[in-house]
Amino acid sequence: MEFLGSRWPWRALGYLASSALLCGIVVLVAVGIGSLEHVGLRVAAGLAVFGLAVPFVGLFERWRLTWVDTTASRTVTHNTSAPTPTHPASTEAHSRPDRPSRGRSALEWRVAGAGLASLLVLSWIDVIMFGLTVGGPVLLVLTPVVQPPEAIAPGPAVVVAVGSLLLVPAAVYTFTAWAGARGAMLRGLLGGRDAELDEVLRSRARLVDAFEVERRRIERDLHDGAQQRLVALSMRLGLAKLDLPDESPAKEQLALAHEEAKHALNELRELIRGVHTPVLIDRGLPAAVREAAGLSAIPVDVDVVIEQRPATAVEVAAYYAVSESLANIAKHSGAHRASIRARIHAETLTLEIEDDGKGGADPAHGTGLIGLSDRLAVVDGTIAVSSPLGGPTVVRVDIPVT
Amino acid sequence: MRVVIAEDDVLLREGLAGLISRFGHEVVASVGDAAALPDVVREHRPDVVVTDVRMPPGFTDEGLRAAIALRAQSPLPVLVLSQYVEQTYAAELLESGDGAGVGYLLKDRVGEVAEFVDALTRVAAGGTVVGPEVVRQLLRRRRSALQRLTPRELEVLGLIAEGRSNASIARELVVTDAAVAKHIASIFAKLDLPPTSDGHRRVLAVLTYLDA
Known part of the structure; x- marks a missing residue:
């Protein structure tokens, strides 16, 4: 009424x-x-x-x-x-x-x-x-x-x-x-809403591009600047230690300073790895996926066959999907084993990340999967999650490569 | 020992040269980019090359590629210094020239000056040196193939991968040389390594980790 x-x-x-x-x-x-x-x-x-x-x-x-x-x-x-x-x-x-x-x-x-x-x-x-x-x-x-x-x-x-x-x-x-x-x-x-969405996606893609450039710049600056300086500092401290007599207070202080420098280097390296993954840009997705799998706490079988390198944005999005999925698996799934499969077929990069965990992953809960689909949307990618209670969980990502 | 250094950062290059000289070795040349490396090596015929991974012009993995290319021509000992542990790089490098006379260390390791020079000497003598950080990361990989090993055997294998001798491993683990030899024999058996020369099997055992 x-x-x-x-x-x-x-x-x-x-x-x-x-x-x-x-x-x-x-x-x-x-x-x-x-x-x-x-x-x-x-x-x-x-x-x-x-x-x-x-x-x-x-x-x-x-x-x-x-x-x-x-x-x-x-x-x-x-x-x-x-x-x-x-x-x-x-x-x-x-x-x-x-x-x-x-x-x-x-x-x-x-x-x-x-x-x-x-x-x-x-x-x-x-x-x-x-x-x-x-x-x-x-x-x-x-x-x-x-x-x-x-x-x-x-x-x-x-x-x-x-x-x-x-x-x-x-x-x-x-x-x-x-x-x-x-x-x-x-x-x-x-072409009403479609066209509007198109424009929104395009502007988001520009943003992601800009972020990506900025991240690379920061990574390079840190690598060529602070990291090299700290290595040089650590080396000089190591050399100075040689010249001081053992058991002297100065050597003790110097040893502490040397430890501090090493801690700083470790922290800086972790920070830089979070900002950008050099191996992805240098060697492409297969190497970067193997790298990410190697860092995972559980064994991950990697089966990635990609002959031609797709555009960097596609690689970055795919890598992001892999590392997010592996992080989710480590945090929530209780899995003992995971596998990653990637192929390019019919102009589409398809990634499948599977684990033998307890399943029940819900895209509506937790921001991980939502953030992932947002990130994929800018390269026209889609994500599908199958996660029945009791597992297994399969995350499938499709990204057009042309 | 005659050494060639390839490192693009001037301060670090000079620091390395100073460090190596201080231990009585001779730095015959140092270059700032990977492209210059082959000529310098041909001219000076060094005992060992120390190279950074990321160098001009592309700032990706030029140093590593140059090292692998050089080793493809002749068995040149190379110690690669990297800001990161990259399994891909480590595996590629250690597979070159059968893993003899090669080392992959995190750059931080130059702070432990005496150890660093010791590693350099071992590489120059044909040894395989893989930094503990590299080994730790590589060990996480390949768990499936290594599941058959006991924790103690894994520990021993980790030390082998660092390039340690049986005696050094025995000291580290506070056991007898005979116990170490027994562990190593067990590792070789579990990894299906045929009984050829012992040194070669040690390298193969390490490569088993790297080559998942």
């Missing part, structure tokens, strides 16, 4: 009524062209007017989509914006295969398609729906007025009129549902 009182039936009504307006114009133009004398002229004029009208009808459709769909208007703004500027940083480590850009021309085709569908089919259905769901009940309600007395007696006519009032809510649901469905169809044709 709440729905009947809302603005949606009115919006839907206006939406369908505007189709009637469109069809009316079409009929008028058709009559005008039909009055032309020459048959060839009629055909030529008809085609020309039709061709010219299609894009405008498409634009009209796109505009009035906002009546039945609040998200459509934003979509449209994003879609018509100029081609996305590339982030300067992303050129260096740009690794992400460029998504075929849905530029302006693609959008124009979509708009024209919407216009065509509207002119040829949808708007006419609108008129019929409008006639059935609005005209029908109205006529029935008006039975006592519009029907001649010889067709129906005044008494039954009033009964029909009152009874058909009950049809009104059903009619309202019907035409609102149709308007909604029609809106969804057009949104599909115009």
Whole structure:
């Protein structure tokens, strides 16, 4: 009942009524062209007017989509914006295969398609729906007025009129549902939410690219700077120790300083490993996966056959998926053994990470799997988790490599 | 002992040279990038090369590749210093030239100056030296193949991988030489290593770890 009182039936009504307006114009133009004398002229004029009208009808459709769909208007703004500027940083480590850009021309085709569908089919259905769901009940309600007395007696006519009032809510649901469905169809044709998502993903991909470049820079700076300095310091302290007599207080202090330097080096190395994995960039995914498997607390069988190196972004995302999964296995699964399998088949990198743990991993709980799917989304990757209670758990990741 | 150093960081390169000289060895040349290494080696014919992994121009694993390439031509002893334990690198290096006259140490190890020079000497003499950090990480791998070994045998194998002699292992574990020899024989048997020359089997036992 709440729905009947809302603005949606009115919006839907206006939406369908505007189709009637469109069809009316079409009929008028058709009559005008039909009055032309020459048959060839009629055909030529008809085609020309039709061709010219299609894009405008498409634009009209796109505009009035906002009546039945609040998200459509934003979509449209994003879609018509100029081609996305590339982030300067992303050129260096740009690794992400460029998504075929849905530029302006693609959008124009979509708009024209919407216009065509509207002119040829949808708007006419609108008129019929409008006639059935609005005209029908109205006529029935008006039975006592519009029907001649010889067709129906005044008494039954009033009964029909009152009874058909009950049809009104059903009619309202019907035409609102149709308007909604029609809106969804057009949104599909115009590439509505898809295109918006596309833009969001693209900007996230730029961010990830920028982060990746930044991480590499930090890693290199730490490696070439602080780490080398600490090694040199440790070496000098080691040499200095040689020159001092044993049991001297200075040597004791120096030994403590030397230990501190070694601790600092260890901590720095762990820190750098967390920031970036050099072996991934140097040697690619198979080596990096073996490395990660080697660091795991439980035995991990590695079966990675990848002949050609995919783009860096794909490798980084895949490596992230592997290390996250291994961390999850170590933390939650209670597994004794795990395996990682990776192949590139049909332009898709597929990773399968399986463990013999207790299962019951739920992507809805814990941020690990959600973070992973977010990270994969920017390279168009998907993640599927099968984890029945009692195990085994299989995490499957698919990433397109082109 | 005549030594060639390849290290791109100037301070570290000079520090290494000073350290090696202080122990009475001769640094015949030092270079700042891997590309210069083959020429210098051909010219000076050193007893051993000490090289960093990551060097110009690409700052990835140039030093390691250069070392492996040199060893493919002639049995040149090489000690590789790395900022990280990378199993891939370690395995590739130790497989070159049958694992004789080769070492893979974490760079931090140069702080233990006497040990470092000792390792360098052992590599120059044809020994295999793998740093304890490297061994520890490599041991975590390959657990399946090593499940047949007892904890004590694993410990012994770890020390073998560090390049220790039986006597040194016996001292470390406070057991007799005979006990160590018994453990080693058991390790060789469990890893299916045929009884060829003992030294070669030691290398093979180590490679069993590395080569998962």
